[in-house]
Amino acid sequence: ATINPIHDKLMTKVDELFVQLTLMKKDKTQDNVNKACSIFLEARALYELTEAFQLGPNSFNSVDANINSWPMDYDEYNNHVANGGQTIDKDGAMNIDALSSSVKGFHAIEYVLFREGKNRNINDITDIEMSYALGVSHYICDEFSVVVKGWNSGDKPFKQNFYSIGQSNSIYKTVKAASEAILIGDSGCAGISDEIAYIKLGEPYNKNSYHYIESPHSYTSIEDLEYNLQGIECIWYGGYDNLRNENKSFHAWFIKKNIEICKLVEDAIENAKVEIKKIPAPFVYNYNNSQVGNAINACNNLTEALEKAIEYM
Structure with a gap:
């Protein structure tokens, strides 16, 4: 109810x-x-x-690094466009x-299509740039x-690794091991809450640099950050959009087993959402x-809450 539906919808959208x-x-029209x-x-x-569930094929094949790296190398971009004919x-x-990778992912297309928060004027986009984005x-x-x-x-x-937990054809020997990969692995929920804290927010804030x-x-x-947190919510609450079934979720399990930890995680998710929403927009000026x-701090607290959930399991 989460991974395949979101992946399928994304695949359709990148094809579009x-x-x-x-x-x-x-x-060539506006x-x-x-x-x-x-x-x-x-x-x-x-x-x-x-980004809340990049375990498995994405991680194994370095797909995120290939299509979502930043900051862009603008010199490489400009050189290639200049010689791209x-x-x-x-x-x-x-x-x-x-x-x-820094010049052939989402951010390269962003650079072709947008400037200063606005759609670019068609007259400012060269044929070479269009070919590049394509x-x-x-x-x-x-x-x-x-x-x-x-x-x-x-x-x-x-997906078979999750259907066959504990069997010889699964890399996960226990439900806890699988849950750990999902909730606190580098390519799971805590992986993205850490990335928000230390990279997406932390690098510009701590280094006082627009570059990052x-x-x-x-x-x-x-x-971007709000959608990252929504991805964590999809995992925790049991599904994406109208496919969500909270009866089959981490939320439901912890409500029964340890309501204090359940509340800790869910309050941490909500607080992270609130604190990110409070950042004045656009981020490039703030x-x-x-x-x-x-x-x-709120994202660090979310990571700690997810770690406590796994410790309890």
Whole structure:
């Protein structure tokens, strides 16, 4: 009710982005730019949800590192765009395979489509940039399809590890081990609450540097974090959107077994959401605001609460 539905919806959305960027290149109108921007933000939101559960195929294949690295290397980007005319294929997409990860993920497309929190003017986007964005979108589609297939296809789909806990065909020997991977693993819920505290908020705030800000051109840095926390909620409460079933969730188990820890985790999730929401927007102008420190503390408390839940199990 969480991982496959969100992955499937994201896969559909990145495919839509590729189609829209193709159309934008062929029919250079502001309306097509605006539609591409809208689809990009929808895909971006879904991807931020997945950061609460990047265990398995995403982690094994370094997909997040490949399509979601930042900050961008603007020198590499500019050099490649300046020399990119010879690497454009018959579909109008630029070949970006040989580039570093910092310039061939979501943030590269963001840089093409947005400036200072606004959709770019069609007259400011060059044909080469359009080809570049198109090539990156194709790369993201290919990379994320590895995640979707890894969970569900092949001789050893990763989902089987959860269906067969304790059996020889599962990497998890106990329910607690599986729960630990989900809740406090580096690629699980605590992994993203830590990343928010130490990287997404902590790097700009503690180093007082604009350079470390994620999503600086669309001005959606705070929204990214809100979706990260919603991903944790999906895991904890038993599902995404209208598929949620709290009767089959960590929430339901802890309500029965230890209501104090249940309340500790859920209060920590809610408090992290509240403190992040209080950060003045846009983050690019407020990354050194004292409220960022409060949000960092709230995310650290969330990590500690999730660790206590696993300790109890």
